[in-house]
Amino acid sequence: MDGTAIIEQLMTPEGRDDPYPLYREARAMGPVVPCGESLLLVTGYREVHRTLRLTGFGVPEAEQREQWDEGWSRHRSRVLLSRSMLERNAPDHGRARSLIASVFTARRVAALEPAVTAAVHRLLDGMAEAGADGSPVDFMDAFAFRLPVGVICELLGVPEADRHRFRPYAADLTAALELITTAAELAAADEAADELSGYFAELAARRRAHPEDDLVSALVQVAADDRDRLSGQELLANLVLLLVAGFETTTNLLGNGLARLFDHPEVRTGLRAGTITAAGFTEEVLRHDSPVQLTSRTALTDGLEIGSIPTPYGTGAFLLLGAANRDPDRYREPDRFDPTRVDSQPLSFGGGPHYCLGAQLARLESQTAVPALLDRFPGIAPAGRPVRHDRLVLRGYRTLPVTLGPA
Template sequence: MTDVDLWNEQFRADPYPAYARLREETPVYRAAGGMGFDLWLITRQDAARAALTDPRLASHPRHAPQRLRDMGIFTAEAGPAGVNMLSADAPDHTRLRRLVSKAFTRRRIEALRPRVQEITDALADAMTHRNQQEDGAEVDLIAALAFPLPITVICELLGVPVADRDDFQAWSRAMIEIPLADDKLALRGQAQQSLHRYLDDLVTRKRSEIDRGTGADDQPDLVSALVVAADERDQLTDPELLGMIMLLLIAGHETTVNLIGNGMLALLRHPDQMKLLRAQPELLPSAVEELLRYDGPVERSTMRFATEDVEIGGVRIPAGSVVSVVLAAADRDPAHAPGADQLDITRADHGHLAFGHGIHYCLGAPLARLEGEVAIGTLLRRFPDLALACRPEELCWRGGPGVNLLNIIRGLEALPLRLGPAV
């Protein structure tokens, strides 16, 4: 077995060298660490795709080991964000996904571009004003733009008050980061209860306001549409309704926050690529795909549970094991992407797994792509002298000291920048 340390702080800051060793030497790797269950990491692209489409690797919490329930991550029926399509298998997953898929078609999302640009411009104006008022003070890009942009957009889509976004950020962070200590477990439970109460009250209010002569597809927001689907079409149970809204609210901003933060850091660390993108803004769509591949917002897939012995990449994974597909490692697989450790915004064939693969492919991928394009394009256009305000090794990555292999998000706590004169 490959001897790699997946628990130290250096790995959290830059996991790619360790993933390269795993990919080369032990691409289907049983991670040690005394977690109370077997955790298998899949790091090669071909094996990752196979695992993500294998029905024997289930998502439903009923298959989760007892240790994960003891940790408060799962119950017998619900995952971290309640009862929703992310923790469902076919045919329930198919039914749940169909209910919201119309809201995330490429045509519908592209129609949001003017509004996304308007929100981004307002945030950039605020950054410029602060920069002028405080004589070039540092700006945290995560707090100033990467978080408020996607949370505002998803709140408007859902019909949720944007004024409550700071509460949503605190609740979603507590729920996404896996608790290993009692105090973190308590915070997670409080966050789940607070968000559940909030959404329960929201659904009650929406129900009282709905025009019953209007169908689900013609409702003014997505929460109202889901309430109608639950009440009139009998397609959603109450736990599924709340779980769906909870998932859309959390997943609808978390991925994009990290796409913008990780993407801008990658460009700042590769000034030749940033210069090229400024000179050729038509490369933005390709650049976003490459940034997703190079250092994407989701490091590992959500947990899968082996319902029987499964062979992946020539290795037998025993029934009852937990499987984590390392999307970040698979997207740096040189067998799939030549020169995979190099950032190349002109790369023609990305074929990355940053948004997953198979039935759980990210429903909000078109929205994340749009927000990434608009945010990164606006920053490069408005701030020609944009620069990192600290050494890269001083940056703090989410997840705390060491690494918790059950956390799936890869993102920065903050990204301090010096803006320079604005255009």
């Protein structure tokens, strides 16, 4: 099997369901595998880590995406995301990110800790009520989605009455980030882009007239003060990005983490006894079953290389974060789930200029939620077969039914 065949296999339902055997096959060919003349498959931790941080590499922008996929720009979902900082390079990326980072601060995130704790216990109360008669409860719907969407909406200033609307829109919109999608999925993504853009246009207008102490108000003010630094289109695109990225990854982190606890009862015991920390557990879930499996980069100049492979201008690279996180040259026994690892540093939040702004918030939510969940429901157990989203880039569960056991 060559690199092209690996990519083809990753695109299949079986490959998306469990990509790790394919990652091992790819690593056996080397940390960087050419796939034709202008594409590389990168699985090595060192090589992915370096490529994410080199300024000579950037995200593929709209013009290049259109060259690769004729008709790309006809999809409103893809155009919307291309206007966000997720898919922009310097100088536009730095301009938008610095403005958003100036209001999405570490201090503001840290101040959310009491609200996160209160939200965790409120959702656990709801789970207890739903499962009081022994009925199965879908952990993804009852907790893993509701916690991060509540937190990011609180931060943005989205009214509580509107928050239930976002899960289907986010699920549909993120299909536009996948490497392969059907016409029906892209149509749904375009509709979700319209709905979310329209929602934030209305909310921004309300906050422009009546500012409050939230991120939407702050960013609306920034855009109003200097449209050359943040245009109206960029404002909407980045608000949608903050919403979707603010809970999609964390939802998957929480679901993937609970599934690991079911597979490893000794880890559950260690967490309850305090011999395993919630921070160590969170980092190992990020490493072992990353909520984000893949990101793309392209060479923005000549004279670059990844590993020892020359990477001329325009060469694309699929950086397999999920594979790099299990690189045996970086981690001893990389396929073993071990929350006691030291200096883990998974690449799940990316790196370099595009390092995830919400990484601190995702970690806070996981480290608060997991101990509280096990303390409240020490007998929590799987109840039937979980269902994964049929995705490669974003890896997580659609449903994860559980029974709660005695409180």
